[in-house]
Amino acid sequence: MTELSVRPVPRPTRLDLASGMVSGHVGTPALPPVDPLAVEPLAALERSVLPALARPPCVVSFSGGLDSSLVLAVAVRVARREGLPLPVPVTWRFADAPGADESAWQDDVIRALGLTGRWRLLPAGDDLDVVGPVAGRLLARHGVLHPCNLHLHLPIVELAPGGSLLTGAGGDQMLAGWRRPPRTVGDRLRRALAPAVRAALPAGRRPAMAAYPWLRPDVAARCLRSRAAEARAEPGRLDQRIRWHLGRRDLALTRAGLTAMAAEHRVTVVNPLLDPGFLAALVAVAGRARDVTRQRLLARIAGDDLPPVVTAARPKATFLEVFLRRPAREFATGWDGSGVDDDLVDPAALRRVWSTWPIPAATTALLQHVWWTTRGSGPGVGRPARTEASTGETQR
Incomplete structure (x- = not known):
């Protein structure tokens, strides 16, 4: 093609x-x-x-x-x-x-x-x-x-x-x-949380926060539901x-x-x-x-x-x-908390996630976006420029 x-x-x-x-x-x-x-x-x-x-x-x-x-x-x-x-x-x-x-x-x-x-x-x-x-x-x-x-x-x-x-x-x-995940994916995510963290989270949010600890809780829950729905929808x-x-x-x-x-x-x-x-x-x-x-x-x-x-x-x-090599590591560990869409991302939680190496693979696009916006090349610090292709949270 x-x-x-x-x-x-x-x-x-x-x-x-x-x-x-x-x-x-x-x-x-x-x-x-x-x-x-x-x-x-x-x-x-x-x-x-x-x-x-x-x-x-x-x-x-x-x-x-x-x-x-x-x-x-x-x-x-x-x-x-x-x-x-x-x-x-x-x-x-x-x-x-x-x-x-x-x-x-x-x-x-x-x-x-x-x-x-x-x-x-x-x-x-x-x-x-x-x-x-x-x-x-x-x-x-x-x-x-x-x-x-x-x-x-x-x-x-x-x-x-x-x-x-x-x-x-x-x-x-x-x-x-x-690539269908096992039905126990939620159970595995719950077990991945430390007991103290697990006890502090509402029961319905524990798997989501284990999967997406840098997101706002309601956003993490929505993402986990979306991921599970796509896995179920994949034909056999x-x-x-x-x-x-x-x-x-x-x-x-x-x-x-x-x-x-x-x-x-x-x-x-x-x-x-x-x-x-x-x-x-x-x-x-x-x-x-x-x-x-x-x-x-x-x-x-x-x-x-x-x-x-x-x-x-x-x-x-x-x-x-x-x-994920030296440039990404230096930027992640020195990041000041700016450049994220804080309606979706918890900057303090993301800083904790990025304080250890390697960072989760699911945050690499976010790191690239934050680098781009805070270096003055992007559409402004904080939320991405809202265009027809970027405003929606999902496109179906």
Whole structure:
């Protein structure tokens, strides 16, 4: 699917920023009809990468994970078959972030695809911190977008002016396993509270304050209810689940942010794993499956046509230590309490939360927003500027 737009960029709402959770839907798009006997998922995926390959230079945001490996392998296969310029994989190599190290998988995939001479490696120390130099450039131009780590694609886009970017966006939603929380999530949250804190809170607010201790109690309770409602609403069947995820605001904001960032460099973003033709083909052959594993889906897509290393099982990398580094820590520990929407956030409670390291992942968007507003780059200290896209607490 080609992503190119000049429309205003939809932004996180006040509640999105405060809670670190983007909930709600913007609609449920229909998928085109597909004859499963005529179009296989791999063939549909191959068609989806053609617009990017036909607009060189074509770069691939390649982490070595399953999604980006699949997209890269398909793009290489199509380029060689069609006589098009090979795509250029671009990979971040992180210093002092062992949880994010996928270098062994990266090396294996690149070798298997014969791309060693075209591979671009970008070293990162504090560069990708959520308030570091790369994020600062994106914030100065666009303000806070979703997700707060979107800036990692900016240097990759800058390598392909006038060209195209292939991403693995949507893989976690379209191909990953189901993420239904256990029914005892509230009980687990209650047990996480210290007994003294638990005794001081009204019974109905204990789980919410354990999950969102920096929010006002009524706001925390609303967020916890919203999170539980989305978990209950996630369908169990693959075809229904794909359509449900396609309509989520979370994914819509991500796609819009990528498009806006790339458009400034005349770069077309193509997200093959979100391509309607590919998803329709996948639904046609596996849509009735329930609780299907990611490995089974990948095996059904790739078959024997891609190198085995591309779809081989591997550990899931974690990236919090890439985006929360020295700049974020110095800002969080030195924060003076200003720049938050105090209708939603309790500044004193947030200071307590940010007094220990690492800070909760759910507060990273809020930290980025506070940094942006208090540094004089944002729409003013305190509450975000109220625009059509930012005033609502949820958008459905």
